[in-house]
Amino acid sequence: MGNPAEKNDPQPESESIVIQSADNRQQKFCVERKIFERERAKTHLKHCDIVCAQVISNKRIYANPAGPYILGVKKPSFMLNHLTALSGCQRSLLIALFLGVSLVPISSIGAEFKVGLVLDRGGKDDKSFNSSAYEGATRAKEKLGVFVKYVEAADDNAFEPMLRAFAQRDFDLIIGIGFAQKEPIKKVAAQFSKKHFAIIDAQVDAPNVRSLMFEEHEGAYLVGAIAAMTSKTGKIGFVGGMDIPLIRRFHMAYEAGAKKINPQIVVSANYVGITSEAWNNPPKGKELAMSQYDSGADIVFAAAGASGLGVFDAAEEKKKYAIGVDANQDWMKPGLILTSMLKRVDQAVYLTIEESKSGAFVGGVKRFGLANKGIDYSVDQYNEKILTAPVRKRADGLKAEIIAGKIDVPDYYKKQ
Numbered sequence: 224m225g226n227p228a229e230k231n232d233p234q235p236e237s238e239s240i241v242i243q244s245a246d247n248r249q250q251k252f253c254v255e256r257k258i259f260e261r262e263r264a265k266t267h268l269k270h271c272d273i274v275c276a277q278v279i280s281n282k283r284i285y286a287n288p289a290g291p292y293i294l295g296v297k298k299p300s301f302m303l304n305h306l307t308a309l310s311g312c313q314r315s316l317l318i319a320l321f322l323g324v325s326l327v328p329i330s331s332i333g334a335e336f337k338v339g340l341v342l343d344r345g346g347k348d349d350k351s352f353n354s355s356a357y358e359g360a361t362r363a364k365e366k367l368g369v370f371v372k373y374v375e376a377a378d379d380n381a382f383e384p385m386l387r388a389f390a391q392r393d394f395d396l397i398i399g400i401g402f403a404q405k406e407p408i409k410k411v412a413a414q415f416s417k418k419h420f421a422i423i424d425a426q427v428d429a430p431n432v433r434s435l436m437f438e439e440h441e442g443a444y445l446v447g448a449i450a451a452m453t454s455k456t457g458k459i460g461f462v463g464g465m466d467i468p469l470i471r472r473f474h475m476a477y478e479a480g481a482k483k484i485n486p487q488i489v490v491s492a493n494y495v496g497i498t499s500e501a502w503n504n505p506p507k508g509k510e511l512a513m514s515q516y517d518s519g520a521d522i523v524f525a526a527a528g529a530s531g532l533g534v535f536d537a538a539e540e541k542k543k544y545a546i547g548v549d550a551n552q553d554w555m556k557p558g559l560i561l562t563s564m565l566k567r568v569d570q571a572v573y574l575t576i577e578e579s580k581s582g583a584f585v586g587g588v589k590r591f592g593l594a595n596k597g598i599d600y601s602v603d604q605y606n607e608k609i610l611t612a613p614v615r616k617r618a619d620g621l622k623a624e625i626i627a628g629k630i631d632v633p634d635y636y637k638k639q
Contacts, residue, residue: 224498225362241534243348243352243568244250250544252318261327264308269610270599273326277366288393295319308395315631318574322377322498325419329556333416335368335370336367336368336369336370336395336396336576336579336580337369337370337372337393337394337395337396338360338363338364338369338370338371338372338394338395338396338397338398338576339372339373339374339386339389339394339396339397339398340356340357340360340371340372340373340374340398340400340572341355341373341374341376341385341386341397341398341399341400341404342357342373342374342375342376342400342401343376343400343401343403343404343487343499343502343521343528344376344378344379344499344500344502344503344528345402345502345503345528345529346375346503347373349503349528349529349532350529350532350549350550350552351454351528351529351531351547351549351550351552352400352401352502352528352548352549352550352566352568353375353400353528354549354550355549355550355566355567355568355569355572356398356400356568356569356572357373358550358569359568359569359570359571359572359573359576360373360398360572360573360576362569362573363572363573363576363577366389367577367580368485369576369580372389372394378499379403379499382399382403382404382407383407383410383411386399386404386407386408386411386420387411387414387415390414390418393578394418395418395419395579396418396419396420396421396575396576396579396580396584397411397418397419397420397421397554398420398421398422398423398572398575398576399420399421399422399423400422400423400568400633401424401425401447402423402424402425402467402469403499404422404425404535405425405426405427405535408420408422408425408427408432409427409429411430412427412431412432413429415431416431417431418431419431419432419433419579419584420432420433421434421435421572421575422434422435423435423437423571423572424436424437424469425593426588428448429586430586431586432586433574433575433584433585433586433587433588433589434587434588434589435568435571435575435589435591436588436589436590436591437566437568437571437590437591437592437597438565438590438591438592438597438598439469439472439473439566439596439598440472440473440475440632440633440634440635441476441592441593441598441625441632442475442476442564442565442566442593442598442599442600443472443473443474443475443476443480443526443564444476444477444479444480444483444498444621444625444630444632445480445564445593445600445618445621445622445625446477446480446524446546446562446564446600447459447476447477447478447479447480447481447483447490448480448481448483448523448585448617448618448621449480449546449561449562449600449610449614449618450477450480450481450522450524450544450546450561451480451481451482451483451485451613452484452610452613452614452617452618453489453522453544453561453609453610453611454485454488454521454522455521456519456520457485457487457488457489457521458488458489458490458491458518458519458520458521458522459481459488459489459491459521459522459523460490460491460492460493460512460515460516460520460522460523460524461473461474461477461478461490461492461493461523461526461532462492462493462494462495462508462512462515462523462524462525462526462527462530462531463493463494463495463503463527464494464495464496464501464502464510464526464527464528464530464531465494465495465496465497465498465499465501466494466496466497466501468493468635468636470526470527471635472634472635472636473524473548473564474492474525474635475633475634475635475638476632476633476634476635477490477524477526478492479513479632480492480621483621483630484617489519491515491518491520493511493514493515495507495508495511495527495530501527501528501530502528502529502530503529503530504529504530504533505529505530505531505533505536506533507530507533508525508527508530508531508532508533508534508537509533509534509536509537510533511534511560512525512534512537512538512545513537513540513541514534516537516538516541516543517561520543521543521544522543522544522545522546522561523537523538523543523544523545523546524546524548524564525546525547525548526548526564527543527548531547531548531552532555532590535547535552535555535556535559538556538560539556539559540557542559543559544559544560544561544609545559545560545561546560546561546562546563546564546565547560547562547564547601548563548564548566549563549564549565549566549568550563550565550568550569551563551565551601551603553601553605553606554603554605557605557606558605558606558609560605560606561606561609561610562600562601562602562606562610563600563601564598564600565598565599565600565601566591566598567597567598567599570591570596570597571591571597575589583609586615589608593622593625593626600618601621602615
């Protein structure tokens with residue numbers, strides 16, 4: 224790590240960065256785009272990836288070749304802390320600058336089909352929504368031979384420059400994970416009409432954008448029924464992440480499924496927060512779940528991204544059940560995760576990459592539900608002993624009725 228400037232050093236007239244390249248030579252570049260591009264072209268920097276960086280008092284950035292990668296592999300917490308102190312404009316500029324460097328060398332990937340993945344706030348390791356998207360992209364890399372680069376946003380202001388950086392560097396397909404990227408994708412897709420884009424959980428009406436939408440309420444209904452069939456106390460809980468219509472949709476259907484089995488069941492519900500930080504706050508998730516368990520709930524459904532990990536910790540501490548979401552999370556607390564409501568984001572990402580690579584990409588809305596196995600519930604070696612055969616049989620019966628149209632699952636989107 225480079226040494227910070229002394230306190231008496233004059234503040235630079237323009238922000239700058241010092242980056243150590245693959246051959247261990249440090250180069251200094253002005254953040255101004257023209258100068259940065261000109262200088263980068265002269266150096267070995269274009270042949271290396273950005274590494275661990277830290278913002279210091281004089282707003283210079285130093286990179287350590289021995290440190291973890293800032294984009295694409297690991298995300299050091301101290302970097303995010305320092306970035307938070309900067310303005311939104313400064314953060315976006317720095318992130319775009321990092322991305323511009325970390326996406327090269329394009330020449331090393333030749334004529335491969337290139338996929339850019341912009342993850343939501345929870346990040347690749349949320350073991351839920353983003354992890355599922357990353358898994359789908361990784362499977363495409365292994366099976367289809369595509370080149371995949373992913374980035375994680377420090378805040379919502381970073382989405383647009385990240386998306387634009389992928390488009391400017393000739394990536395063939397750019398996928399935004401999460402509803403918060405709706406407006407950034409709408410804007411960037413309009414500017415790069417020949418590029419293909421996809422977004423999870425939001426609808427963008429543009430010919431070069433595929434909107435991947437899920438019938439979450441169908442799966443939430445099923446796990447609600449499973450919870451009611453399994454509960455011994457007649458009380459169950461729900462912990463949502465950000466209080467938005469999407470998560471209200473989970474909540475409404477979960478309660479409806481539970482009351483289908485037991486009309487008198489009590490369902491407690493809480494939300495982690497009202498900003499995107501609610502997706503990555505495990506301590507708050509645990510606090511809310513502990514309160515619900517203390518109030519008599521013996522099963523809590525977590526639809527909260529990485530915050531749900533706190534719910535699982537509470538379940539372990541209280542020796543009660545929890546229900547996972549999006550990815551199969553049964554393995555995380557074997558014998559305590561009753562089931563997981565599967566939202567096959569991995570499948571949606573993989574199919575979109577496959578079709579785009581083969582030339583079959585079509586914009587518009589593509590929906591995933593119980594009927595096409597885009598939504599389901601999990602049964603595996605980690606929960607087969609606690610998710611009993613009679614419960615599974617009844618759940619499968621309800622699933623068949625939903626697919627056949629015999630059960631009309633209440634949908635929060637239609638209640639607004």
